[in-house]
Amino acid sequence: EPEVTQTPSHQVTQMGQEVILRCVPISNHLYFYWYRQILGQKVEFLVSFYNNEISEKSEIFDDQFSVERPDGSNFTLKIRSTKLEDSAMYFCASSLLYEQYFGPGTRLTVT
Amino acid sequence: AQTVTQSQPEMSVQEAETVTLSCTYDTSESDYYLFWYKQPPSRQMILVIRQEAYKQQNATENRFSVNFQKAAKSFSLKISDSQLGDAAMYFCAYRIGYGGATNKLIFGTGTLLAVQP
Numbered sequence: 001e002p003e004v005t006q007t008p009s010h011q012v013t014q015m016g017q018e019v020i021l022r023c024v025p026i027s028n029h030l031y032f033y034w035y036r037q038i039l040g041q042k043v044e045f046l047v048s049f050y051n052n053e054i055s056e057k058s059e060i061f062d063d064q065f066s067v068e069r070p071d072g073s074n075f076t077l078k079i080r081s082t083k084l085e086d087s088a089m090y091f092c093a094s095s096l097l098y099e100q101y102f103g104p105g106t107r108l109t110v111t
Numbered sequence: 112a113q114t115v116t117q118s119q120p121e122m123s124v125q126e127a128e129t130v131t132l133s134c135t136y137d138t139s140e141s142d143y144y145l146f147w148y149k150q151p152p153s154r155q156m157i158l159v160i161r162q163e164a165y166k167q168q169n170a171t172e173n174r175f176s177v178n179f180q181k182a183a184k185s186f187s188l189k190i191s192d193s194q195l196g197d198a199a200m201y202f203c204a205y206r207i208g209y210g211g212a213t214n215k216l217i218f219g220t221g222t223l224l225a226v227q228p
Binding site for chain 1: 144146148153154155156157158161202204206208214215216217218219220221
């Protein structure tokens with residue numbers, strides 16, 4: 001069964017460094033999303049992406065964040081200058097219609 | 112703004128018994144979708160079941176079923192014949208139905224389900 005994959009599973013970085021989180025959505029899906037979950041809290045929407053552009057973004061998704069679909073398979077989230085409060089689990093999701101399928105997540109730890 | 116509320120932070124059930132997790136939501140929309148996601152300790156988000164607001168019939172997936180009360184804005188999840196593998200955090204989620212498939216999911220705060228052997 002096709003699934004969303006994410007790499008790396010765990011990323012440790014120092015405050016102020018840039019990180020790129022990678023996702024491979026399900027191959028025939030058209031809509032892509034990033035969510036984050038701070039430990040012990042609920043899952044929060046960051047951004048949605050369709051037809052090579054951002055469809056919607058939350059207030060969390062400020063100028064430090066960017067997304068890209070550099071080729072036909074990858075979907076990336078870049079955080080330009082990480083802060084301690086960016087430490088969280090980041091989930092990529094994709095959908096063809098209304099059901100969103102999530103990847104296993106990348107645990108980002110900012111020290 | 113749409114909100115999703117899960118009022119039970121933790122629940123416990125005996126193996127083979129039935130448990131119901133509660134979810135309420137607030138929206139002024141008439142066209143929307145509701146979901147239950149399961150998050151085991153691995154923290155993977157797994158789609159359990161989906162309900163379209165325009166459907167009166169409650170969704171069912173094997174041992175999982177929902178009680179969708181549109182007027183009351185209530186969407187509870189019933190797990191029958193609970194198994195040890197059902198132990199997880201369960202999140203209720205909402206999304207607007209119109210506007211294509213780009214709309215975000217809005218999640219509740221989750222209910223941690225423990226299954227006792």
